[in-house]
Structure formats: C-alpha cells, structure tokens
Amino acid sequence: xxxxxxxxxxxxxxxxxxxxxxxxxxxxxxxxxxxxxxxxxxxxxxxxxxxxxxxxxxxxxxxxxxxxxxxxxxxxxxxxxxxxxxxxxxxxxxxxxxxxxxxxxxxxxxxxxxxxxxxxxxxxxxxxxxxxxxxxxxxxxxxxxxxxxxxxxxxxxxxxxxxxxxxxxxxxxxxxxxxxxxxxxxxxxxxxxxxxxxxxxxxxx
Amino acid sequence: xxxxxxxxxxxxxxxxxxxxxxxxxxxxxxxxxxxxxxxxxxxxxxxxxxxxxxxxxxxxxxxxxxxxxxxxxxxxxxxxxxxxxxxxxxxxxxxxxxxxxxxxxxxxxxxxxxxxxxxxxxxxxxxxxxxxxxxxxxxxxxxxxxxxxxxxxxxxxxxxxxxxxxxxxxxxxxxxxxxxxxxxxxxxxxxxxxxxxxxxxxxxxxxxxxxxxxxxxxxxxxxxxxxxxxxxxxxxxxxxxxxxxxx
Numbered sequence: 001x002x003x004x005x006x007x008x009x010x011x012x013x014x015x016x017x018x019x020x021x022x023x024x025x026x027x028x029x030x031x032x033x034x035x036x037x038x039x040x041x042x043x044x045x046x047x048x049x050x051x052x053x054x055x056x057x058x059x060x061x062x063x064x065x066x067x068x069x070x071x072x073x074x075x076x077x078x079x080x081x082x083x084x085x086x087x088x089x090x091x092x093x094x095x096x097x098x099x100x101x102x103x104x105x106x107x108x109x110x111x112x113x114x115x116x117x118x119x120x121x122x123x124x125x126x127x128x129x130x131x132x133x134x135x136x137x138x139x140x141x142x143x144x145x146x147x148x149x150x151x152x153x154x155x156x157x158x159x160x161x162x163x164x165x166x167x168x169x170x171x172x173x174x175x176x177x178x179x180x181x182x183x184x185x186x187x188x189x190x191x192x193x194x195x196x197x198x199x200x201x202x203x204x205x
Numbered sequence: 206x207x208x209x210x211x212x213x214x215x216x217x218x219x220x221x222x223x224x225x226x227x228x229x230x231x232x233x234x235x236x237x238x239x240x241x242x243x244x245x246x247x248x249x250x251x252x253x254x255x256x257x258x259x260x261x262x263x264x265x266x267x268x269x270x271x272x273x274x275x276x277x278x279x280x281x282x283x284x285x286x287x288x289x290x291x292x293x294x295x296x297x298x299x300x301x302x303x304x305x306x307x308x309x310x311x312x313x314x315x316x317x318x319x320x321x322x323x324x325x326x327x328x329x330x331x332x333x334x335x336x337x338x339x340x341x342x343x344x345x346x347x348x349x350x351x352x353x354x355x356x357x358x359x360x361x362x363x364x365x366x367x368x369x370x371x372x373x374x375x376x377x378x379x380x381x382x383x384x385x386x387x388x389x390x391x392x393x394x395x396x397x398x399x400x401x402x403x404x405x406x407x408x409x410x411x412x413x414x415x416x417x418x419x420x421x422x423x424x425x426x427x428x429x430x431x432x433x434x435x436x437x438x439x440x441x442x443x444x445x446x447x448x449x450x451x452x
Contacts, residue, residue, distance in 0.1 A: 164259065165295075167257070167280035167284065168256050168257075168284055169310035170281050170314045171313050173281065179309065180298075183298065
C-alpha cells in the first residue's frame with residue numbers, strides 16, 4: 001500500500017526528531033544543526049513544530065498539499081527561532097479540488113533575545129473547483145531587531161488564458177491542466193513522490 | 206477552390222456586449238485573406254471566436270471548417286482539425302519548456318490523426334530544421350514558453366510554433382503590432398515559406414506593414430462587427446491612402 005501522506009527527511013544533522021502521532025512532528029535543531037524535510041499531504045492533517053535552539057541552526061520545510069472530494073486539511077507549521085543566528089525556510093504549495101478545504105497556518109516566531117535570524121515563508125494555493133477552498137493564515141511574531149523576515153501567500157484559480165493557449169495548440173483540457181499543475185508545483189517535491197503526484201493529477205486534473 | 210472556412214451570420218458577445226453583429230466571411234483553401242479594420246471593430250474577437258476562447262459567447266450564426274461545425278468543437282479539437290491562432294499577446298508558461306510544449310502539441314495532433322507519438326530523435330530533427338530556418342536558438346528552445354522574450358521574439362516564436370504544427374488554417378492576430386522591420390521580415394518570411402495550395406491564412410491587421418511582405422489574395426474590411434467589403438490586394442492601397450472612414 002502506498003502512503004498517501006508521504007514524507008522524506010533529507011537532512012537531520014544535529015536534529016532530534018519526535019513523531020508523537022502520525023500527524024505531528026517535533027524537530028529540535030541544535031547548534032550548527034541542519035534539517036530539511038518534505039511533506040506531501042493528501043488526506044491527513046499535518047502539525048509541525050521546529051525548535052531552532054542553537055546558534056546557526058537551519059531548517060527547510062517543504063510541503064505540498066493535493067486534496068479532493070470533501071477532505072478537510074489543517075496544515076500547521078510553526079518555526080520557533082529560539083537562538084540567535086538561526087535560519088528557516090518554509091515553502092508550501094497546494095492544490096484543492098472537489099469540495100475540499102485547506103487551512104494553512106504558518107508561524108515564524110523570533111523573540112527579542114534572538115538577533116540576526118532569517119525566517120522565510122512562502123505559500124501558494126490553486127483552487128480548481130468552485131466549491132474548493134484554501135485559506136492561509138501567516139502568523140509572524142518578530143520581536144527582535146536586526147532580522148531578515150519575509151513571507152508571501154497567493155491563492156487563486158488556474159489561469160484561463162494559459163489553459164486556452166495550451167488548448168489552441170491541440171492539447172486537451174485535461175492534459176493542459178496537468179501541464180500547468182506540474183509547472184505550478186515545480187521541483188518542490190522530491191522524485192520519490194512523483195508517482196503519487198502523477199496519479200493524483202491523472203485523477204483530478 | 207473549395208471553401209475552407211465559411212462563416213455565416215455570426216453574432217458573438219463578451220459579457221453583455223455584442224461585438225460581432227452578423228458577420229459573413231468565406232476563406233478558400235490556399236487563400237491568404239487579410240482582415241483590415243480600425244481598432245475596436247471586432248477583428249481580435251473574430252479570431253478568438255474561431256479558436257474557441259471560452260470568454261466569447263456565440264449567440265447566432267455558424268462557422269463551418271472543412272464543412273464541419275466548428276462551434277461544436279473544443280479549442281483543442283479545432284486545433285487538431287487544422288486551426289492555428291498566432292496570438293497578438295502570446296501567453297507566458299513559466300516552468301514549461303518550449304521544446305517539451307511543442308512535442309506535447311505535436312503528439313496531440315498525431316494522436317488525433319491516429320498516428321503514434323513521434324520518437325525523440327525524429328522530433329529533434331523535425332524541430333531543428335524549423336528552428337534554424339526561423340533563427341530560433343537551442344537555448345530558446347530550452348527556455349519556458351514566452352517567458353522573458355521581447356515582443357519581437359515572441360512573435361517569431363508564434364511563427365515557429367505554426368511551422369512546427371503545420372496547420373491548414375493560420376490566423377495571425379495583429380502579428381505586426383509593435384514589431385520592428387527585422388522582426389516583421391522574419392514573420393513575413395515564415396508565412397511566405399508556409400504558403401501553399403492547401404493552406405490558408407487569415408491575417409488580421411489595422412495597417413499594411415505585414416502585407417508588404419505577404420501579398421494577400423483577398424482583403425476584407427471590417428467595421429463595427431461585420432465585413433463591409435471584400436476585394437483583391439488593391440484594397441490595401443485604398444485603405445492606406447484614405448483610411449477606413451470612406452468604407
């Protein structure tokens with residue numbers, strides 16, 4: 001049986017990984033530590049907490065969600081910069097169709113005691129059907145000065161003009177959608193997930 | 206010559222605004238037909254309606270292509286029957302390489318014609334011949350479709366796509382707008398090379414720039430959503446001499 005909510009930990013140098021239940025992850029990244037993890041969510045919630053708790057600790061959290069039917073996904077990613085000079089990246093992209101709904105909440109917290117941190121969060125969502133819904137709540141709590149912090153979120157439908165352009169070249173609507181969805185996800189997810197993603201596109205584009 | 210395209214009493218609207226108001230037009234196989242008219246007369250709407258843009262709603266009339274009801278077909282079905290629209294403003298497709306895009310398009314056409322997909326080596330040869338002829342570099346083929354190209358380059362790429370897909374009916378929607386003389390020559394040459402007995406062109410324009418490089422067989426003047434006059438190439442000179450007001 002293939003896991004419909006796969007994850008892949010690429011790098012976990014100086015990282016303590018806790019997985020209290022099948023939806024929740026806690027990563028404790030110590031001094032000079034480096035975490036890189038990818039999540040693909042299709043029908044289950046995800047709850048991630050990253051504690052950057054030593055100097056020069058780094059993390060990269062990539063998450064894609066692909067959801068359909070009447071699934072209701074909650075994706076919570078929380079990065080706590082608990083030490084100075086820590087760095088975080090969150091890249092989240094997702095597609096919702098059918099009557100599904102997604103709520104993404106992304107937290108970056110940098111307290112006053114932790115200067116020279118760098119925290120970034122980017123979210124993009126595509127809504128494929130009139131009844132699907134994506135909601136993003138970025139939550140940035142930045143108390144320290146001298147930090148770099150950026151975030152962005154964009155949610156919308158497929159571009160009708162792109163779809164039409166592909167179709168005028170003889171490509172069917174379904175194939176055209178698959179091309180646009182693949183280019184939307186880009187290389188966010190690893191090769192290991194590509195069969196799962198392809199299958200979802202075949203069924204839902 | 207038999208009619209390749211026959212448009213009868215075509216009415217179309219976008220939103221609540223009627224733009225085509227009973228348009229009639231016949232384009233024969235092998236014919237280069239220029240549609241000239243002032244801005245806002247509905248020229249680009251006509252090309253969008255023929256290609257099947259979902260924002261335009263046909264309320265009356267019909268379009269026959271090779272004798273078949275074009276309006277019943279999806280945009281991709283129309284393309285695979287031989288309709289090609291070169292866009293006035295080509296659409297950018299980030300993350301989709303031009304070569305991959307064209308291979309997918311070519312294979313869609315082959316599938317519609319009951320042929321197997323083209324193999325990789327044959328495709329490269331087929332593409333490279335056409336790319337070289339139009340001055341499309343290898344590097345351009347690898348880049349995402351229309352992303353980061355100048356206006357002139359985009360029009361050249363539209364011409365290249367047309368050469369790749371070898372359609373029977375090519376609509377050039379304001380291909381000459383915003384082009385410098387060099388880019389105009391490339392587009393003009395691209396069209397001239399492809400001109401043949403069975404292939405027709407509908408060249409939409411509001412001045413004679415492109416028509417200096419591609420001599421039309423027929424010219425129609427469009428005003429306020431209808432064709433008001435059709436004649437030979439001499440009509441271009443009349444338009445250039447005295448504008449559209451006399452029609």
